[in-house]
Amino acid sequence: MTATPTKTPVSRPAPPAHKAAGGTRKRRGSKQSLAVWLFLLPAALLGLYFKFIPMFEGVRLSLFKVQPFLGDIFVGFENYAKVLGDQRFMEALGHTIFLGVTQTLGALLVGFVLALLLEGQARSLWFLRTAIFLPVVTALAVVGEIWRILYFPTADGPLNSILGWLGLGPLQFLNGTDTALWSIAVVGIWSGAPYNMVIILAGLTGVDRSLYESAGVDGATVWQRLRYITLPALRPSLVIVLTLAAIRSLRSFTEVYVLTGGGPAGSTEVWMTRMYSLGFQRNDIGVASAAAVLLLVVTLLLTVGTQYLAKRKADR
Amino acid sequence: MDSKIRFRARVAVALSIASAAALTGCGSGPSAPAATDDGQPIEVWARAGTDAATTYAAMFKEFTAKTGVKVNFQGVPDLDQQLQTRAASKKLPDIVINDSAALGNYTAQGYLQKIDRSSVTGSDRIADSLWKETEGLDGASYGVPFSRQTMVTMIRKDWREKLGLPVPKTLEDLAKLATAFATQDPDGNGQADTYGMVVPGSTERGYLGWWASSYIWQDGGSYLKDEGNGKYSSNASSPETQAGVSWVKQQFCTPGNTQPGALTAATSVASPFFQTGKAGIILTGPYNFSSFDKTPGKDVYEVIEAPKGSKDNTVLAEGENIYVTASNAKKDQTKQVIDYLVSQDGQKAGMTAGKQPIVRVPVNSDVDAAAVYNDPRWSVVQEALKSSSKAFPSAINFVPFRQAAAEALNKIVADCPADNVASGLQALDTAINDELNSQNAKS
Numbered sequence: 001m002t003a004t005p006t007k008t009p010v011s012r013p014a015p016p017a018h019k020a021a022g023g024t025r026k027r028r029g030s031k032q033s034l035a036v037w038l039f040l041l042p043a044a045l046l047g048l049y050f051k052f053i054p055m056f057e058g059v060r061l062s063l064f065k066v067q068p069f070l071g072d073i074f075v076g077f078e079n080y081a082k083v084l085g086d087q088r089f090m091e092a093l094g095h096t097i098f099l100g101v102t103q104t105l106g107a108l109l110v111g112f113v114l115a116l117l118l119e120g121q122a123r124s125l126w127f128l129r130t131a132i133f134l135p136v137v138t139a140l141a142v143v144g145e146i147w148r149i150l151y152f153p154t155a156d157g158p159l160n161s162i163l164g165w166l167g168l169g170p171l172q173f174l175n176g177t178d179t180a181l182w183s184i185a186v187v188g189i190w191s192g193a194p195y196n197m198v199i200i201l202a203g204l205t206g207v208d209r210s211l212y213e214s215a216g217v218d219g220a221t222v223w224q225r226l227r228y229i230t231l232p233a234l235r236p237s238l239v240i241v242l243t244l245a246a247i248r249s250l251r252s253f254t255e256v257y258v259l260t261g262g263g264p265a266g267s268t269e270v271w272m273t274r275m276y277s278l279g280f281q282r283n284d285i286g287v288a289s290a291a292a293v294l295l296l297v298v299t300l301l302l303t304v305g306t307q308y309l310a311k312r313k314a315d316r
Numbered sequence: 317m318d319s320k321i322r323f324r325a326r327v328a329v330a331l332s333i334a335s336a337a338a339l340t341g342c343g344s345g346p347s348a349p350a351a352t353d354d355g356q357p358i359e360v361w362a363r364a365g366t367d368a369a370t371t372y373a374a375m376f377k378e379f380t381a382k383t384g385v386k387v388n389f390q391g392v393p394d395l396d397q398q399l400q401t402r403a404a405s406k407k408l409p410d411i412v413i414n415d416s417a418a419l420g421n422y423t424a425q426g427y428l429q430k431i432d433r434s435s436v437t438g439s440d441r442i443a444d445s446l447w448k449e450t451e452g453l454d455g456a457s458y459g460v461p462f463s464r465q466t467m468v469t470m471i472r473k474d475w476r477e478k479l480g481l482p483v484p485k486t487l488e489d490l491a492k493l494a495t496a497f498a499t500q501d502p503d504g505n506g507q508a509d510t511y512g513m514v515v516p517g518s519t520e521r522g523y524l525g526w527w528a529s530s531y532i533w534q535d536g537g538s539y540l541k542d543e544g545n546g547k548y549s550s551n552a553s554s555p556e557t558q559a560g561v562s563w564v565k566q567q568f569c570t571p572g573n574t575q576p577g578a579l580t581a582a583t584s585v586a587s588p589f590f591q592t593g594k595a596g597i598i599l600t601g602p603y604n605f606s607s608f609d610k611t612p613g614k615d616v617y618e619v620i621e622a623p624k625g626s627k628d629n630t631v632l633a634e635g636e637n638i639y640v641t642a643s644n645a646k647k648d649q650t651k652q653v654i655d656y657l658v659s660q661d662g663q664k665a666g667m668t669a670g671k672q673p674i675v676r677v678p679v680n681s682d683v684d685a686a687a688v689y690n691d692p693r694w695s696v697v698q699e700a701l702k703s704s705s706k707a708f709p710s711a712i713n714f715v716p717f718r719q720a721a722a723e724a725l726n727k728i729v730a731d732c733p734a735d736n737v738a739s740g741l742q743a744l745d746t747a748i749n750d751e752l753n754s755q756n757a758k759s
Contacts, residue, residue, distance in 0.1 A: 259580070
């Protein structure tokens with residue numbers, strides 16, 4: 001057991017030896033904390049300059065009619081009113097929520113199944129896991145271009161050829177107003193599931209093997225083992241996966257931008273693409289910033305809400 | 317943690333916030349900051365990719381050799397975004413060369429200085445109609461014409477001849493040719509894998525509104541009607557515009573007349589259909605000559621005069637202007653740069669000095685495009701520009717109108733069974749009027 005140094009009251013002088021030892025420790029402590037701060041400083045400064053200041057600048061801009069050269073004009077919450085009163089934004093919100101729910105649940109389910117299938121120490125499994133993880137580390141713009149080719153909407157398109165062998169199709173995929181959003185959701189699931197798989201795999205390693213053996217002895221079915229052992233043990237991992245996936249889905253941009261540009265007929269326009277076209281194609285930075293702040297607020301609420309629900313469930 | 321250390325850390329964080337905030341510069345003021353001469357070489361920005369930048373670089377090298385005036389040139393592909401960044405720091409580049417359509421946006425943002433037309437040497441060699449396109453809402457010139465071009469129709473000549481069809485003279489002919497290319501196996505490979513027209517039908521950057529404008533004009537319609545004095549009204553729901561949009565919709569809804577995926581294709585996705593021999597008709601700018609001459613090959617495609625609609629064969633004209641920014645205090649150097657760029661030497665250098673012409677059709681009437689390029693196809697472009705072309709209004713910020721048109725048309729053509737042309741254009745009419753009001757340009 002180590003003795004913790006106690007702070008000597010100012011009124012009572014401490015014995016010299018004690019004082020010397022205490023002083024040395026204190027100096028060492030302050031040097032250590034200074035070192036910690038020095039190590040932290042570069043990252044903190046970078047984060048501050050490239051993340052937090054732009055974020056606050058975005059909040060500021062959302063209250064102005066932005067004219068960088070002439071000087072901004074304060075308009076209060078007018079930009080927010082414009083966003084909330086814009087039918088296109090509301091439609092985009094619907095599409096964003098649809099994509100958020102389908103991609104989050106889809107990627108979670110597929111990631112979970114992949115993790116269960118690929119858990120183990122064999123070299124072949126390691127190779128498979130690496131191969132399946134590739135979509136995560138591939139640039140989304142490249143992924144989008146590849147899927148655009150796969151989705152080619154004629155009978156001789158790669159996916160339509162497969163459907164043709166099954167006596168189905170051809171489908172319009174990205175070119176159909178009813179199918180475009182689903183097609184984008186599939187791309188999101190395909191590129192998001194392996195990431196979830198890795199987190200769930202990490203969670204699975206923490207499950208006590210003896211529980212499975214005991215359950216086996218007691219005659220539990222595979223489903224019961226999943227339901228009563230695996231899933232409860234995975235709760236922390238699932239909370240992380242759900243939170244990250246929900247945030248990622250709300251910020252969907254690249255796949256939509258690359259695959260459809262928001263079309264056809266606006267059927268795949270999401271919050272971020274609408275924001276982008278307002279900010280960078282129409283130069284309406286104020287309204288685009290207001291939309292960005294609203295997205296930030298929703299993301300924050302969603303994150304805090306997910307954490308709160310998970311904590312309450314864990315406490316019960 | 318030791319309280320002194322904690323205090324120091326807080327001070328450090330506070331100082332870094334303060335310095336970073338100062339660096340990001342959140343100033344605001346009622347008017348453009350005063351221009352000052354920093355003594356550096358004149359800074360010129362142009363929206364240019366790698367190939368175009370080589371031409372600019374060669375052109376300015378020649379200019380410096382002639383005049384001794386040094387130029388700091390930057391080819392910036394995402395010019396408008398970069399300009400916003402520079403605008404925020406209250407120091408724009410001295411000269412910007414960009415689309416003529418950017419004028420309304422730039423004047424609204426206070427980026428530009430007025431141009432005294434009479435001070436430009438050789439201003440009389442530039443057509444009045446081109447100078448007219450550089451006028452802002454107040455009637456003053458805010459740019460100098462530098463280059464112009466029109467959209468041209470290019471057709472797979474070998475396919476057309478193989479099927480024994482004539483050069484299309486009307487929009488009906490063009491539609492029939494597109495159907496023939498899609499259904500009669502013009503490449504002779506025994507498979508139904510060819511299409512009629514290449515269409516960038518995406519809403520991204522307003523592509524569909526841009527592509528369809530020529531066909532709408534050809535039927536006598538338009539998005540906007542110029543009421544004079546910088547005022548406009550919407551013309552989107554007129555019978556003529558409905559006729560033009562109906563023709564466009566017919567192409568999207570006749571299987572094979574447009575390439576697959578046209579509804580979501582930007583030009584970068586659409587053009588390869590023509591290059592790879594999958595589609596036989598494309599309406600595009602002459603800047604594509606150089607790449608199409610390589611594939612599908614110069615001898616297999618032809619450049620034709622635009623087919624006629626029910627009214628005429630108007631095509632979209634576009635171009636680049638030279639803009640002098642509000643930050644520019646280098647009067648003498650600026651004059652020398654402008655005088656050179658619109659001179660015969662400058663225009664010719666812009667056409668031939670690098671990998672890609674940055675002056676497509678010269679604005680200087682003493683320069684003949686077909687002769688300089690030694691290519692009769694440029695005569696088609698030059699002739700169309702002179703007698704049957706129209707530009708989008710540049711005094712107002714046209715970007716939102718093009719975007720609204722693309723979004724409305726994309727909705728109309730995406731739903732083939734629906735009888736939605738009139739209702740869709742009525743919605744566009746409302747959107748255009750709202751935008752005109754917000755730009756204070758409604759008649």
